[in-house]
Amino acid sequence: MNKPPRKHNKATSASSSDDTPPDNQDLEENPATATITVTAVEVTELTEEEQRDRPHLEKKVERAFFEAGKALIELRDRRLYRSTYKTFDEYCLDRFGYNRSRSYQLVDAAVVVDNLQKCPQIVDILPTAEGQVRPMTKLEPQEQQEVWLTAVELAGGKVLTGRIVKDVVQRIMERTKVPNTYQIGEVCQILVKDNPELRGKGGCWGIVNVVNDFSCSVRMWDSEYAVGLQHLKSFNYLPAECQQMQVICDRISRVYSDLLEETVKSLLQLLGKVNRPYLTAVEEKLLTLLESEYGRIP
Incomplete structure (x- = not known):
């Protein structure tokens, strides 16, 4: 005849010697009573060579x-x-x-x-x-x-x-209040230096349209910009040369558009960087061709 299965006794006391927790159980159940050992690391002084x-x-x-x-x-x-x-x-x-x-x-x-x-x-x-x-x-x-x-x-x-x-x-x-000596119609070179608003315009030329106390409004091939005096350098062109550059600026502006092919835009931008008051024969032919191709001749 088979014996009935034995019943397991329930734990009756936390202090029973049979219920002693393993070494790390106290730490898990009551961290506040745990003792943490920290090993001190000695910081050595710098040697004379290190100093x-x-x-x-x-x-x-x-x-x-x-x-x-x-x-x-x-x-x-x-x-x-x-x-x-x-x-x-x-x-x-x-x-x-x-x-x-x-x-x-x-x-x-x-x-x-x-x-x-x-x-x-x-x-x-x-x-x-x-x-x-x-x-x-x-x-x-x-x-x-x-x-x-x-x-x-x-x-x-x-x-x-x-x-x-x-x-x-x-x-x-x-x-110092350095006076603004620029004049309307004067041709100036753009000096970018640390002005992020003029990025990409370094070395380009523009025509002064408005003269303020500490800045000028300068017209370039693609738009008009407010430029501080420290970012301008006059080419010191003669009045007739300034008028000639004004005509060139007008012609480039009429052709230029953000919708143009990159090669065409790059060419027009290069014309906006010439450091002389005239176009060469080849540059004149190229600009005339672009004016004819894009129908911007007035």
Whole structure:
């Protein structure tokens, strides 16, 4: 005869010796009573050699943008790219991934830092980033030194940002209040520098339409732009030459449209960069052909 199955007894007490939890169960059930052992890690003092190396390496990091700018200046001036590239801009883009704007930001920054180093008061407080220097590139060397010393004082030992430098530069520009000497009809070259609104217009020419206190309204092949005085450079053309450029600008504007083929737009944009007050015979034929093809002759 089979015996009936045995019934399992229920646990009757948490203190029963048979119910002692495993070693890690107390930690899971009551973390507050757990004891955590932390192994102390001894931080050793820097050796004399390490103490010498640290500021040297930190200085290298801080001067990286300056060294890059100095190297680019030498590569450009000695034309060390000429064996494999036609232009410095093409070389920088392909070799370093720098477009024209970035390359010249570093070049201009290196020039400013070189100037700041000539001031005895600035020897130990030189810029550590290109963005700190960018607002000063338009100023004269003495003004650059004045701006930097003022910005360092305003920063009060904190990180010196490009915004602080830009504010100081703005004060100097307002203080000097250089008069606007441009005239309506004058032909000027566009200097982009650090103005993102003029991107793609560097080296182009435009006709001054409106003269304001600190800017001009300049008409170019595709539109009209408000341009600060620091972003303009007169070609100093004679009145007759300015009138001739006005005619060329009108002709290009009548043909130009964002709907045109890229090759046609590129050609018109190149005509908008000629640095002489006339078109060559070939350029004249090309523009006449485009006027005829796109029916924009008045």
